[in-house]
Structures are given as C-alpha cells and as structure tokens.
Amino acid sequence: MIQKALWRAHCRAYRAALQEAEYVERSARIxxxxxxxxxxxxxxxxxxxxxxxxxxxxxVGPLFSAAWAAGKRVLAPVMAxxxxxxxxxxPDTRWRLGPYGVEEPESWDLGAFAPDLIVVPSLGAxxxxxxxxxxxxxxxxxxxxxxxxxxxxxxEACVAERLCSEPYDxxxxxxxxxxxxxxx
Numbered sequence: 470m471i472q473k474a475l476w477r478a479h480c481r482a483y484r485a486a487l488q489e490a491e492y493v494e495r496s497a498r499i500x501x502x503x504x505x506x507x508x509x510x511x512x513x514x515x516x517x518x519x520x521x522x523x524x525x526x527x528x529v530g531p532l533f534s535a536a537w538a539a540g541k542r543v544l545a546p547v548m549a550x551x552x553x554x555x556x557x558x559x560p561d562t563r564w565r566l567g568p569y570g571v572e573e574p575e576s577w578d579l580g581a582f583a584p585d586l587i588v589v590p591s592l593g594a595x596x597x598x599x600x601x602x603x604x605x606x607x608x609x610x611x612x613x614x615x616x617x618x619x620x621x622x623x624x625e626a627c628v629a630e631r632l633c634s635e636p637y638d639x640x641x642x643x644x645x646x647x648x649x650x651x652x653x
Contacts, residue, residue, distance in 0.1 A: 598640035598653035
C-alpha cells in the first residue's frame with residue numbers, strides 16, 4: 470500500500486511535467502471516455518467541477534456545454550461555511566474565484582436538485598476506487614450519502630494499485646483515464 474502523501478507528491482510532479490499539448494490531448498481523451506459512459510447518457514442531473522488548469526487538473530470544462538446540449542441539468546461545487554455543496558448553474562452563469570482559488574458560480578440554486586452523476590476532481594486514485602484530492606476532505610464529506618454515480622477523471626500515471634485509505638474516504642464507481650474506464 471502506498472501512503473497518500475507519497476502518492477500526492479508523485480501525482481503533483483507528474484502533472485507539473487505535463488506540457489500544454491499533452492495536457493490538452495490527455496484531457497480530451499479522458500472526456501471522450503467519460504462521455505461514452507452509459508451512466509453519463511442516463512444522467513439527467515450532473516455535477517461538474519471547474520478545473521484548476523494551472524495545476525493541470527483534468528480539464529472537464531467542455532463537459533458543461535456537452536451536458537447542457539444534451540438537456541441535462543448541471544450542478545457545480547460551491548463552498549459555504551466550510552462545507553461543499555452542489556448548486557445549479559446555467560449557460561449564462563458568471564463565475565468568480567472561491568476561497569480556495571477554484572472557480573465557483575456567483576449565484577446558484579442550492580439543493581434544488583440531487584445529482585445522478587458526480588464528476589469528482591482527483592489528484593490520484595487507486596484501483597479500488599479511492600481517490601485523493603488535496604487533503605482537506607471536502608469532497609469525501611460531500612459525497613457521503615449521495616446516491617449518485619461517482620466518477621473520477623484521473624491520469625493513468627496517477628492510478629496506483631492500492632492506497633492507504635481512511636474510514637471516511639468515499640470510493641468512486643469508475644475511474645476514467647486517457648486509456649479508458651476502470652470500474653473497481
């Protein structure tokens with residue numbers, strides 16, 4: 470088993486070394502695999518994140534337009550009172566930087582809809598579906614008790630066989646890499 474701190478360091482170094490063309494190409498391949506998921510097709514309400522491009526977070530930004538074009542309702546993460554929530558956003562939503570440098574909607578409808586599918590940002594993950602983020606645990610707390618299909622876009626080089634997990638960690642149902650889909 471690999472310690473989370475070691476795997477975080479590996480994943481950050483991998484991302485930092487990605488050239489712009491590699492980043493764009495790998496993100497596009499990951500998006501293509503995600504869009505081919507039957508769970509994406511069936512979902513009527515999806516939760517998506519705005520990527521931290523400077524950190525080479527998998528760019529799922531184009532999925533917002535794809536979801537709206539398919540008639541889906543779209544939710545985005547919003548931090549309020551140290552808690553992550555999912556609020557409804559629209560094509561004309563205006564975005565601002567939130568407390569952690571992540572783009573959040575300036576306004577949103579909070580709690581009006583439950584997502585069928587949540588795309589969860591991931592620094593890395595393991596083959597059991599346990600993902601790691603930046604270590605604050607906001608997503609794990611928000612995902613606990615959700616009935617949604619959880620999918621983590623992650624670079625293949627950032628998927629370990631097994632990470633040390635904690636009781637509060639919430640595994641995802643699918644990892645989507647540039648090589649394809651892995652269902653733990």
